[in-house]
Amino acid sequence: MAVVLLVEDEMFIRQAAEWALEDLGHTPLVAEDLSGALLHLSATQHIDALFVDIRLNKLALGGYDVANQAIGIRPNLRVLYTSGSTLTDDMTDMFVAGGQFIQKPYSPAQLEFAVRKLLH
Template sequence: MSVILVVEDDAFIRQAALWMIEDLGHDALFAEDLAGALSHLNATAPIDALFVDIRLAKLAFGGYDVANQAVGIRPGLRILYTSGSPITAAMIDMFVDDGQFLQKPYSLEQLGVSVGRLLQ
């Protein structure tokens, strides 16, 4: 079982993602912003992956800021980005390491495939 940190500023979407991740058999942690994410990342509890919304309010680079700081704290952390906006080459260029992308809205099956690929 893996531990996935979900960083999403929309409470409804965040809760749905948490339920889906738990339905897939993983443990889920959550944060609504960078400060919450850093609190989890600086703790000693294991985190296997970060599932982060690209367009987080109050951050110049949104989820990219979270992902960049996350891998600084936990090198090798796997990143799954999500957004309601269509993916562009410019967005992909900002991904950390081998970051992957999942388009919103996503189904449980789509999330399962993405998380499975991410954790391989």
């Protein structure tokens, strides 16, 4: 299964996503903001995917900033974006190459499908 860096600033959503990833057999690494994500990305541990909320409160471009910096550190990282907002062309235009999207709220089954699709 995959090692997934989860970046979500809302505690209850972050915890639910972490538990869902664990229940699906993945290893979640958890961060609530860019600095926490960078700590994980700077470590030597392998990371297969970044699962990031587009609307992180403390960043001008939110999850886009996290994804862009993550790709700068780990160019082969796959990125799965999420948001409670409806996906628009303006949003997808800012995705890193190969970035995919899952709409909130999502079920564990939807999350598993999105992670599998992202990694294969």
